[in-house]
Amino acid sequence: MNIINFGSCNIDYVYKLSHFVKPGETIKSDNLNRFPGGKGLNQSIAAARSGLKVYHAGCIGKDGEFLKNVLTESHVDITYLKISDVQTGHAIIQVDDKGENCIILYSGSNYMLDKDYIDYVLREFSSNDIVLLQNEINNVEYIIESAYKKGMAVILNPSPFNNALTKVNLDMVSILMLNEIEGFEFSRETEPTKICNYFKSKYPNLKIVLTLGSEGSIYSDKNETIFCPSFSVPVIDTTSAGDTFTGYFICGMINGMKTYETLKFASAASALAVSKNGASSSIPYKSEVESAIKKLVPNKQCLILPQK
Ligand code: RIB
DSSP, rough: OOOOEEEEEEEEEEEEEESSOOOOOOOOSOOOEEEEEEEHHHHHHHHHHHHOOOEEEEEEEEGGTTHHHHHHHTTTTTEEEEEESSSSSEEEEETTTSOEEEEEEEOOOOOOOOOOHHHHHHSOOOOTTTEEEEESSSSSHHHHHHHTTTTTTTEOOOOSGGGGGSSSOOOGGGGGEEEEHHHHHHHHSSHHHHHHHHHHHHHHHHHHEEOOOOEEEEOOOOEEEEEEOOOOOOOOOTHHHHHHHHHHHHHHTTTTTOOHHHHHHHHHHHHHHHTTTGGGGGGOOHHHHHTOOOOOEEEOOOOOOOOO
């Protein structure tokens, strides 16, 4: 089983600051780093470092050629990665002294995926393969419909959220992996159980993975709802925590791990990612996650949420 990830590749410009810039304010940062990033690239790397066979489809500009090496060094297959004359997408990321971030995104070449290219890539895969995608590229709805028509499982991380996502028929999606902010945008609910119930009643076959930051994560489908606490770690930079979680969750699921163990495995990977600077550079390898999981301390006890 292969993963084909239609995803963004960005150059991340990361500024460390005491606090996020406020309206009308100018602040100086003495700490700028340029990192490889993009939710697509990060998730491909996380899935590949977890041991899965991952193909990355997407588009970079000539200024982003170094991102090819970043992907291949982590054994992501870039056979289908396009290069265009358009500038590579980039992100301007502020990281405050608590390790939280806020991001400005410039799409650039990430929006150069035309339908012929998408058709060509999908023709190379079979119904046993999985399509993974986020919302930093164009033609998301078309990719979902085409993959669904081919009988492929679709895993969607609707991040960052925009209104175009409300037009997507989530009946065509197998697993929706989102955070509370995205959950609110779909459901207008803030309470995690209510967010899960919204999806359950509207899309009964959809599996939901809801991440709750330092609180933990929830898996929910029509049969079960399981909560797993996150791990207590010193936070340096939360960029790519969610991407790391996604890659490792898919790994656990494909390898037949039990749902709770899969959430725990993904949370441990994510805890290691937030303990380091950068996006893809902070994503751990499977062996690191396996050894850390024995030592990490959970924030809370796991509880199985009541069904409604
Ligand atoms: O999820 C983190 C990513 O979001 C960063 O790498 C940045 O490129 C933005 O896309």
